[in-house]
Amino acid sequence: MSKKATIYDIAKELKITAATVSRALNNNPKISEKTRNLVLETAEKLNYKQNRLAVALKSGKSNNVGVVVPFINKNFFASVIRGIEEELYPKGFHVIISQTHEENDREKKIIQNLINAQVDGILVSTSFTNENKNQLHQVLKKSSPFIFFDRVLKFDGISTVTIDDYQGGFDATEHLIDQGYRRIAHFNVNQNIELYSNRFKGYKDALIKHGITYNSDYIITIKNTMEAGKEAAKKLMELPVPPDAIFSSTDNGLLGAVKFLQSKSFRIPEDVGVVGFSNEPFTQFLEPSISSVDQSPVEMGKMAAKVFLEQIENKAATKTNTNVVLPARLIVRKSSSKVK
Incomplete structure (x- = not known):
C-alpha cells in the first residue's frame, strides 16, 4: 500500500x-x-x-449529524430519517445513522463515538427509560446540540420533538366509545417509556369522561411484536367477560390480535372493534383496513432537524429546552366503524 x-x-x-x-x-x-x-x-x-476529523477539530464544524434510532428497518424510523435528511442535506449536512437494537450500553457507545467524531449534533430516539435515564446523563454533558425525538427523556438543556401521544390515546378510545363499544381493552408496551404511558393515560381518561369503569383485566403489557399481540388477544378472549374492542399502543401488536381474532371467526368490527397506533403502511391494506393513530414521522424528522439548525445558528438556544409536540391524528378505517 x-x-x-x-x-x-x-x-x-x-x-x-x-x-x-x-x-x-x-x-x-x-x-x-x-x-x-x-x-x-x-x-x-x-x-x-x-483528514476530515482534523479539519473538524480546527474549524469546530464537521457538517455531520448523528441520528440514533432503535431499529433502522422499522417504517416509522425510516420515515423519520427521511424527514431529517430532506431538511439537512440541502443545508450541506451529512447524516450518520446508527441503530441501538434497544441495547443501552450500545447506545451509550454510539453516542460517545459520535461525540468523538466531532459531529455537529446528535438526534436520538432513545432505548433508555425513566428507570435508567441517569446512566445516559453523563454521556450527554456536551456542547453540541442533542435533540430527542419520539422516545424521549427530559434533561435540562436538551430539546425534544414528540407527537401528542396522550391525545392520540384519548381520541382512539373515545372513537371506539362513540361507535358503541364499552368493554375496551388496551395493549401497553412499557409504562417506563413516556410515549406509552401517555397513550395509556389518554385511554384511561377517555373511559372516565364517558363513565366507563376501568377494568385492569383488560390491560395487557406486550412486546412490540405480532406474536405478542396474538398471545394477548387469546388471553383477553378467554376472560369470562371478554372485551368488545381493543386499542393497542402498537400496530404490530394489533396485527397479531387481528390475525388471532380472524382465526377464531370473530368478526371485525361487528364483534370486536380494533384501533392501533403508528399508522404502519400495512394497516390500510389489510381486510378489514385498520384504524390507527398517525405519528407524522416525516414531519417529526423535519422538525427535529429544524430544532437542530436553530440551535447551531443560535448558540444560546443550545442551552435551553425546545419541546415541540406535534398533533396526533386518528385515521378511521373499517376495523372500528361499527356505527352506520
Missing part, C-alpha cells in the same frame, strides 16, 4: 511552506488565487485526502 500524501509532500513539490498549503486548502483569504489553484492541482495529482 502506497504511503498517503500529506501537506508536507505538497509543500515540498511546490517549494512552499506547509502552513501556506494548509491555508490554501482551507480557503484562507490571505492566500492568492494563483497559489490556491496550484495547491489544489498538486493535491489532486498526489491524491491527497484531507
Whole structure:
C-alpha cells in the first residue's frame, strides 16, 4: 500500500511552506488565487485526502449529524430519517445513522463515538427509560446540540420533538366509545417509556369522561411484536367477560390480535372493534383496513432537524429546552366503524 500524501509532500513539490498549503486548502483569504489553484492541482495529482476529523477539530464544524434510532428497518424510523435528511442535506449536512437494537450500553457507545467524531449534533430516539435515564446523563454533558425525538427523556438543556401521544390515546378510545363499544381493552408496551404511558393515560381518561369503569383485566403489557399481540388477544378472549374492542399502543401488536381474532371467526368490527397506533403502511391494506393513530414521522424528522439548525445558528438556544409536540391524528378505517 502506497504511503498517503500529506501537506508536507505538497509543500515540498511546490517549494512552499506547509502552513501556506494548509491555508490554501482551507480557503484562507490571505492566500492568492494563483497559489490556491496550484495547491489544489498538486493535491489532486498526489491524491491527497484531507483528514476530515482534523479539519473538524480546527474549524469546530464537521457538517455531520448523528441520528440514533432503535431499529433502522422499522417504517416509522425510516420515515423519520427521511424527514431529517430532506431538511439537512440541502443545508450541506451529512447524516450518520446508527441503530441501538434497544441495547443501552450500545447506545451509550454510539453516542460517545459520535461525540468523538466531532459531529455537529446528535438526534436520538432513545432505548433508555425513566428507570435508567441517569446512566445516559453523563454521556450527554456536551456542547453540541442533542435533540430527542419520539422516545424521549427530559434533561435540562436538551430539546425534544414528540407527537401528542396522550391525545392520540384519548381520541382512539373515545372513537371506539362513540361507535358503541364499552368493554375496551388496551395493549401497553412499557409504562417506563413516556410515549406509552401517555397513550395509556389518554385511554384511561377517555373511559372516565364517558363513565366507563376501568377494568385492569383488560390491560395487557406486550412486546412490540405480532406474536405478542396474538398471545394477548387469546388471553383477553378467554376472560369470562371478554372485551368488545381493543386499542393497542402498537400496530404490530394489533396485527397479531387481528390475525388471532380472524382465526377464531370473530368478526371485525361487528364483534370486536380494533384501533392501533403508528399508522404502519400495512394497516390500510389489510381486510378489514385498520384504524390507527398517525405519528407524522416525516414531519417529526423535519422538525427535529429544524430544532437542530436553530440551535447551531443560535448558540444560546443550545442551552435551553425546545419541546415541540406535534398533533396526533386518528385515521378511521373499517376495523372500528361499527356505527352506520
